[in-house]
Amino acid sequence: MCLAIPHRIISFIGSNRAIALAGAVETEIRTDLVPDAAVDDVVIVHAGFAIEKLRQEDGAELEKIWKEVTELAGYPE
Amino acid sequence: MQDTPSNTPRERIAKLSRALDRIVDRRIKVMEVCGTHTVSIFRQGLRSLLPASLELVSGPGCPVCVTDQAEIDAAVSLARMEGITVATYGDMIKVPGSGTSLLEERSRGMDVRVVTSADQALSLARNCRDRTVVLIAVGFETTAPATASVILDARSEGLENFLVLDLHKSVPPALKALASDPLVKLDAFLLPGHVSVITGLTPYRFLPEEHGIACAVAGFEAEEIMIGLLETARQVKTGRLAVASLYSRAVRPEGNPAARAVIEKVFTYADAPWRGLGIIPSSGYVIREEFAQFDALKRLDIPLSAVPPPEGCLCGEVLRGLIEPPSCPLFGCECTPNHPVGPCMVSTEGSCAAFLKFHQGGDNPWED
Amino acid sequence: MGGLTIGHGAGGRLTEELISLILDRFRKTPLADREDCALLPGGLAVTIDGYTVSPLSFQGGDIGKLSVCGSANDLAVRGARPLFLALGVIAEEGFPLEDLLVYMESASLICDSMDIALVTGDSKVVPRGQADELFLTTCAIGKIEREPVLGVDNLKHGDSILVTCPPGMHGAAIAAARYGLKVHGLASDCAPLWPMVEKVLPLKGLRCMRDCTRGGLGTVLCEWAEASGLGIEIEEEKVPRDEPSLSVCELLGFDPLHMAGEGCAAVAVSAEDAEKAVAILRQHPSGEMASIIGKVTEKHPRLVGIHTISGGTRLVDKPVGELLPRIC
Numbered sequence: 001m002c003l004a005i006p007h008r009i010i011s012f013i014g015s016n017r018a019i020a021l022a023g024a025v026e027t028e029i030r031t032d033l034v035p036d037a038a039v040d041d042v043v044i045v046h047a048g049f050a051i052e053k054l055r056q057e058d059g060a061e062l063e064k065i066w067k068e069v070t071e072l073a074g075y076p077e
Numbered sequence: 078m079q080d081t082p083s084n085t086p087r088e089r090i091a092k093l094s095r096a097l098d099r100i101v102d103r104r105i106k107v108m109e110v111c112g113t114h115t116v117s118i119f120r121q122g123l124r125s126l127l128p129a130s131l132e133l134v135s136g137p138g139c140p141v142c143v144t145d146q147a148e149i150d151a152a153v154s155l156a157r158m159e160g161i162t163v164a165t166y167g168d169m170i171k172v173p174g175s176g177t178s179l180l181e182e183r184s185r186g187m188d189v190r191v192v193t194s195a196d197q198a199l200s201l202a203r204n205c206r207d208r209t210v211v212l213i214a215v216g217f218e219t220t221a222p223a224t225a226s227v228i229l230d231a232r233s234e235g236l237e238n239f240l241v242l243d244l245h246k247s248v249p250p251a252l253k254a255l256a257s258d259p260l261v262k263l264d265a266f267l268l269p270g271h272v273s274v275i276t277g278l279t280p281y282r283f284l285p286e287e288h289g290i291a292c293a294v295a296g297f298e299a300e301e302i303m304i305g306l307l308e309t310a311r312q313v314k315t316g317r318l319a320v321a322s323l324y325s326r327a328v329r330p331e332g333n334p335a336a337r338a339v340i341e342k343v344f345t346y347a348d349a350p351w352r353g354l355g356i357i358p359s360s361g362y363v364i365r366e367e368f369a370q371f372d373a374l375k376r377l378d379i380p381l382s383a384v385p386p387p388e389g390c391l392c393g394e395v396l397r398g399l400i401e402p403p404s405c406p407l408f409g410c411e412c413t414p415n416h417p418v419g420p421c422m423v424s425t426e427g428s429c430a431a432f433l434k435f436h437q438g439g440d441n442p443w444e445d
Numbered sequence: 446m447g448g449l450t451i452g453h454g455a456g457g458r459l460t461e462e463l464i465s466l467i468l469d470r471f472r473k474t475p476l477a478d479r480e481d482c483a484l485l486p487g488g489l490a491v492t493i494d495g496y497t498v499s500p501l502s503f504q505g506g507d508i509g510k511l512s513v514c515g516s517a518n519d520l521a522v523r524g525a526r527p528l529f530l531a532l533g534v535i536a537e538e539g540f541p542l543e544d545l546l547v548y549m550e551s552a553s554l555i556c557d558s559m560d561i562a563l564v565t566g567d568s569k570v571v572p573r574g575q576a577d578e579l580f581l582t583t584c585a586i587g588k589i590e591r592e593p594v595l596g597v598d599n600l601k602h603g604d605s606i607l608v609t610c611p612p613g614m615h616g617a618a619i620a621a622a623r624y625g626l627k628v629h630g631l632a633s634d635c636a637p638l639w640p641m642v643e644k645v646l647p648l649k650g651l652r653c654m655r656d657c658t659r660g661g662l663g664t665v666l667c668e669w670a671e672a673s674g675l676g677i678e679i680e681e682e683k684v685p686r687d688e689p690s691l692s693v694c695e696l697l698g699f700d701p702l703h704m705a706g707e708g709c710a711a712v713a714v715s716a717e718d719a720e721k722a723v724a725i726l727r728q729h730p731s732g733e734m735a736s737i738i739g740k741v742t743e744k745h746p747r748l749v750g751i752h753t754i755s756g757g758t759r760l761v762d763k764p765v766g767e768l769l770p771r772i773c
Contacts, residue, residue, distance in 0.1 A: 004113070004219065004270075004271045005695060005696055021629075022692060022695070022696055023688060023689070023691065023692025023695065023696075024628050024629045024630055024631060024688055024689035024692040024693075025621070025626050025627070025628045025689075025692045025693055025696050026626075026627040026628065026629065027626065027627075027696075028196075029194075030194075030196055030223070030226065032226050032335070032339070033222050033223075033226070033333060033335050033336045033339065034333075034335070035335055044271065044274065044327055046219045046220060046223070046271060047166070047193070047194055047195050047216065047219075047220045047223040048193060048194020048195060048196045048197065048223060049194070049195065049196070049222065049223040049226065051219060051222065051271065051274050051275065051333060051336060052274045052327050052328075052329075052333055054326055054327055055325075055326045055327070056326070057326050065304060065308075065323060066304075068311075069093075069096065069304060069307040069308050069311055070092070070093075070096045070307070072096075072099075072100050072311050072314065072315070086754065086755065087754065087755060087756045090755045090756050090757075091756050094756075119759060120700075120753070120759070121753045121754070121755040121757050121759075122751070122752075122753045122755065122757025122758045122759035123755065123757045124757070125757045125758045125759070126755070126756060126757050167697075167698070184450070184451065193624060193696075193697075299753075299754075299755035299757070300755070415452060415458070415459060433762075434762055
């Protein structure tokens with residue numbers, strides 16, 4: 001039940017419903033909670049409702065986190 | 078990060094594991110409070126990659142597990158009522174009440190349907206006007222907005238045969254209760270990714286500020302969980318405690334205002350019983366008076382009496398991370414996924430079920 | 446004693462317990478060795494299976510095709526060439542005759558492809574409401590073509606474990622149909638195994654094979670470990686993947702290792718013959734993704750471990766109770 005899986009929005013049906021693709025699974029989701037969602041956005045879906053857009057992973061930010069969390073352990077990277 | 082031959086996820090995770098080994102120089106106790114984290118950790122075998130001095134306990138992260146026995150009985154009693162169609166999410170169906178479970182009622186011919194979306198429950202009500210559809214609404218902040226949305230829909234459509242058995246709970250008050258519990262003694266929380274999507278980071282600030290507990294919001298991939306644990310270890314070591322977000326591709330610091338608005342509109346807070354943790358103030362979402370017509374507890378005659386937990390059941394201690402599942406005397410004998418005594422064993426996200434499934438109840442020969 | 450639950454029919458631990466209770470009531474015989482089919486004196490093999498799959502028709506097959514493949518595969522994995530079929534039909538009053546004949550056509554196509562002759566059968570129609578649409582039972586008889594016989598007793602430390610295709614595809618196809626999911630490219634792996642596994646029978650190092658139906662690959666490996674007293678280790682990375690069925694599993698929270706396959710075999714073979722076995726299997730369309738996924742070991746007896754993609758390790762157990770009812 002509680003799994004929140006990324007879905008890519010394919011098309012909208014009306015103002016608050018969309019067809020989305022989770023891997024190969026096509027489902028109908030509600031988009032009321034992410035009002036600015038658009039086609040091609042990847043959203044996290046929970047209990048049939050999109051709860052947030054998944055933003056493109058910022059490579060630089062992840063690098064920074066890596067650096068911060070490993071520097072204490074004495075890693076050069 | 079690019080995958081290069083020397084930079085695969087497995088290698089990066091191994092590096093994080095070694096970094097943890099170096100940083101964790103005393104016993105630290107980290108609690109994760111998200112059912113999906115519980116399952117990811119077990120399924121990916123991450124415990125075998127953690128240093129022995131990092132004690133990772135599973136807290137009340139599975140909403141089914143913290144559903145009070147009386148609430149389960151209420152859900153089951155609905156199934157037995159004439160003209161009622163019960164719509165439930167998958168995990169709730171096997172939870173045993175004092176008597177039977179929704180699954181058992183279904184096998185006796187009662188009308189119990191598994192739904193994967195609150196919206197499906199609404200459709201059921203639209204399509205079967207001669208029956209009253211009751212959605213068993215279990216979940217935290219992640220699911221509450223969906224329930225709120227369908228209640229608003231039902232009102233605007235004038236649907237008269239749609240009700241909600243509202244069992245939603247709020248996570249931050251539970252964390253407050255755990256942080257304040259002298260027995261629990263945590264160094265850090267691995268905070269739930271998707272609850273945080275809704276709440277944002279502010280509701281957790283009291284944890285480092287008032288209780289000296291390190292916090293990291295982590296995503297669900299193995300690497301993200303390891304980074305989250307590493308961040309908590311780093312905070313503990315440096316003494317620079319904070320609510321760190323390591324899942325910023327999903328979690329905005331301010332959370333999801335649209336989701337919170339719809340929760341606010343439909344629900345208000347009340348004290349609520351959490352299985353094993355007792356009554357936690359302001360931790361339950363209850364349907365506001367103006368939406369009372371959709372509140373199953375108000376519209377139907379559902380018995381709701383306090384029920385003591387089954388004898389010997391230590392779900393409470395497991396949920397507070399005080400004991401590991403095998404320390405419960407019922408674990409693996411009277412209490413198994415076949416015939417679960419308490420919710421920790423029923424839900425696939427529950428600590429006991431995950432432990433039994435992935436450890437076969439004994440020592441994992443691959444863990445230290 | 447209580448009533449039977451759906452879990453008793455799921456193919457995991459509860460089913461095992463139920464079978465033990467039933468067998469206890471019959472005269473003991475070494476012929477009932479609880480493998481997929483029984484090997485009889487005189488060189489014959491026999492098996493029987495009931496088919497209660499719902500829905501009756503799914504991506505990649507239907508109950509007719511399944512009823513022949515399922516029983517024929519039980520013979521094939523023990524090295525017996527399927528030859529004869531006995532078919533029992535139980536239909537609900539009102540079930541469309543046309544649909545029944547479509548499923549019989551599917552069944553006969555599989556029989557033809559393997560030269561299996563339908564030699565006897567039975568049909569019943571029960572009053573409306575007393576059976577859900579259609580149930581089929583098939584008893585398949587074949588000729589043992591492999592000496593020494595295959596069986597779990599042959600397993601040795603160091604042997605390789607192979608799987609012929611991605612696990613759990615049939616289960617995922619049924620789950621998708623059950624939950625009304627539309628999944629691009631999803632299909633059950635329902636297929637006859639004999640034409641493919643016939644070719645590995647001559648390998649001296651072949652130990653045993655099982656088709657991974659109810660309970661999935663995970664259950665097969667656990668049963669092998671428990672019956673042989675040895676341990677098994679598999680690498681998650683090496684298990685072949687079918688993305689559509691993995692999408693379904695991820696969405697519904699199922700573990701593909703516990704989902705049924707109906708054209709998927711686990712094969713245990715000596716380390717020396719492992720590469721050869723893979724090459725032979727890959728020559729057949731059903732075995733294009735055949736892979737070595739792990740090994741048999743003296744360490745951690747009776748336990749099956751998986752080295753995860755993350756580098757962690759954990760146990761694989763059998764599913765307990767119902768994952769998905771009426772899967773086959």
